[in-house]
Amino acid sequence: MTAADELRARYVDQLRREGLLGADELVRAFRAVPREEFVATGFDGGDGRWLGPDDPDFLPMVYRNHPLVTKLVDGVPVSSSSQPSLMAAMIESLELRPGSRVLEIGVGTGYNAALMTVMGARVTTVDIAPDVVERAGAALRRVGLAGAVDVRLGDGYLGVPAETGYDRVVVTVGVTGVSPRWLDQLAPGGYLLAPVEHAGNHPVLRIRPGARGMAGARGELRAGFMSAAGPLAARYPGAHPPPRRAAAFPPPTVRQPARWRPPLDVFRYHDLWFAVGAWDRRTTFSAGPAGGWGGPGGAVLLDEVHGGGAGLLADGSVRAAGPYAARYAADAIALRDRWVARGEPTIAEWTSRLVPAGDPDQPILVPTNWIQR
Ligand SMILES: C[S@@+](CC[C@H](N)C(=O)[O-])C[C@H]1O[C@@H](n2cnc3c(N)ncnc32)[C@H](O)[C@@H]1O
Structure with missing residues (x-):
């Protein structure tokens, strides 16, 4: 041997x-x-x-x-x-x-x-x-x-x-939407798995062709992937903002205490993150400890207009910065508590129809309306 x-x-x-x-x-x-x-x-x-x-x-x-x-x-x-x-x-x-x-x-x-x-x-x-x-x-x-x-x-x-x-x-490879060509190339009864960008992350979705050319997605697995090149990485209006580097954030001015001790494990944290992203299009990923917000990086509600926003950590604590820090912190807490009130749904409990987006000559199909099953 x-x-x-x-x-x-x-x-x-x-x-x-x-x-x-x-x-x-x-x-x-x-x-x-x-x-x-x-x-x-x-x-x-x-x-x-x-x-x-x-x-x-x-x-x-x-x-x-x-x-x-x-x-x-x-x-x-x-x-x-x-x-x-x-x-x-x-x-x-x-x-x-x-x-x-x-x-x-x-x-x-x-x-x-x-x-x-x-x-x-x-x-x-x-x-x-x-x-x-x-x-x-x-x-x-x-x-x-x-x-x-x-x-x-x-x-x-x-x-x-x-x-x-x-x-x-x-x-x-991480994509912002799936190619309609893949659906055309599937055998009857076939399906595809793809890490589709959602809230700055790449959870794997299971996607099946549906009636009248409509495809449906459901969450499958927590995952992180590097991004694809070409039309598979097209950005489209209404998408979550792309991931932000921690350096882009000012130091927090609002801090809300932890809700969970010990913190959520990585799987439950991604379940929470998926739900927050399904409910709020401002959600994305911040790598590394954002301007002293703490944590190894995770979900943030981004204030793209005024700067700052709120980071939601795995222990349920919130750090917020920018001129609307208090409002962002309150929104992050409301989303966290909504996840708890809804029974802490996992990634696999979400479904969405797919709609065309991106370049009309090379469209991608994207999930835009997530519903908890
Ligand atoms: C994470 S790696 C794939 C891992 C691989 N399946 C393995 O077993 O090692 C992602 C690959 O996707 C490729 N890629 C990026 N954009 C692509 C595209 N539009 N079409 C095809 N491949 C692409 C990259 O060149 C890279 O080799």
Whole structure:
């Protein structure tokens, strides 16, 4: 057994112990596919180092439940191997059967396509970046899956032109809406999973075509993703504001105390955040401790006109700044308490119809009217 095999076995056991890897076929796939082959040109170590296979930290970092950023442009992550537990949860949500036809948007490293292929799916995967496609193709060759995965270069907005009959479409890059082409390319009874921007975050939605060309979405999973390029990232009127950097916020002048001790765990906090975003279009994400607002980053109600707004932390406390700080703080508290009064709905309890938005020549379908089921 090599060091990589040993670390992979431990990683699978750890994911199973934490309840992050369920079905037997998924466990077998995670055991069989060597993740290190898919990040062989290295990844961002997060501390200024680019970690390649010769670095002693390479394998231990490959076999942790962490995303690995494999490409940066001007310091911005544009390609990665997603977090393993998130890939596992998305694959479970795809309910694959042997022979299922899957269209993946965002080849990235090719690791996710390899996992689905080893589970018996027939995978076509598309990426917009030629270098990414080339590296993923090389990795798939090294692990003996070259002929089994159909890797394409192109804008994922188009899906695979002139193809239909996919049982599932899985989008592995953050989008502001879904492409109508994907719905056209689905087989009858098929559905798609996509991380669609909502309140500055990218929760995964399950989307099904409906009657008279109308599609419907429901919340599926909490998730974070990097943003797509092209029409899939179009901004549209009425959307939540894009995420803000913490540095954009003045120090808070209003502070409201915690409601929960201990704070909500990450899953419940994202449930709260989703609901706040469903009810209030001012909601977005602020990374890092916003101007002393505290917390690692999370939901804010943004005052785009006057500056400032209110941050809602995982313990239910509120920090607000700007000329309307008191009003924003009161709104954040009302939204928090409404979530509690509604029975603390999870992400999976929300549904919305999708409507066209963005460039009329390359429209995307977006959820605009979330309703608690
Ligand atoms: C998070 S990575 C995908 C992870 C991947 N499935 C894996 O297993 O490693 C996102 C990928 O989406 C690609 N991408 C961004 N915009 C795209 C678009 N419009 N069409 C297709 N791919 C796109 C990026 O080049 C990047 O490689």
